[in-house]
Amino acid sequence: MLDPAQIAFDADGLVPCVIQDWRSGEVLTLAYMNRLALERTQQTGELHLWSRSRGELWHKGATSGNTQAVKALRLDCDGDAVLALVEPAGPACHTGERTCFHRGDLAPAPFEALPALERTIARRRAERPEGSYVARLLDDAALRGAKVEEEAEEVVRAAREESDERVDEEAADVLFHLTVLLAGRDRALGDACEVLNGRRR
Numbered sequence: 001m002l003d004p005a006q007i008a009f010d011a012d013g014l015v016p017c018v019i020q021d022w023r024s025g026e027v028l029t030l031a032y033m034n035r036l037a038l039e040r041t042q043q044t045g046e047l048h049l050w051s052r053s054r055g056e057l058w059h060k061g062a063t064s065g066n067t068q069a070v071k072a073l074r075l076d077c078d079g080d081a082v083l084a085l086v087e088p089a090g091p092a093c094h095t096g097e098r099t100c101f102h103r104g105d106l107a108p109a110p111f112e113a114l115p116a117l118e119r120t121i122a123r124r125r126a127e128r129p130e131g132s133y134v135a136r137l138l139d140d141a142a143l144r145g146a147k148v149e150e151e152a153e154e155v156v157r158a159a160r161e162e163s164d165e166r167v168d169e170e171a172a173d174v175l176f177h178l179t180v181l182l183a184g185r186d187r188a189l190g191d192a193c194e195v196l197n198g199r200r201r
Helices: 035-044 110-127 133-138 141-161 164-184 189-200
Strands: 015-021 027-033 048-051 056-059 068-075 082-088
Touching (some): 027 035, 027 082, 035 048, 035 056, 035 068, 110 133, 133 141, 133 164, 141 164, 164 189
Parallel strands (some): 015 082
Antiparallel strands (some): 015 027, 027 048, 048 056
């Protein structure tokens, strides 16, 4: 729980709130909170914000259904910015985009690769496009397992005998096939990451 007394609200009683996806780490929105929004967020477990344009409390997703369950609230070193780690129920942006930051330099950052891959796999599972390698893997548990074994062997060999570039390429193949294997069991990389976090305690 964040103590409002620790927060340096500005002259208008507001503090910026960076909203980040709990699982992927992707930044979704920058908005504002006042004391009431913080209080409602902590009471309900769903993100509440203050709309500067409308001058009113705003329950994120109350109209669209794209609510955001709050997993953690963090405060920066100066106490003048809040970070909300959320599980979004749908797009964060009113335009329908996943994130509000969908303009400008959109070259993918390295940390965006795996979340984007998981979303692509989910689309292939839903749409089943003809000729899709991912759809074929999802339909064949034995093939999924064999491909992970094959790619794991190849990355080990590359690490032992080949260039750094080849190691990177083979590691990418392992990550790709492992992600599909997990999806075939309705699991995600985030589930394995939760296990890793548990082991740090």
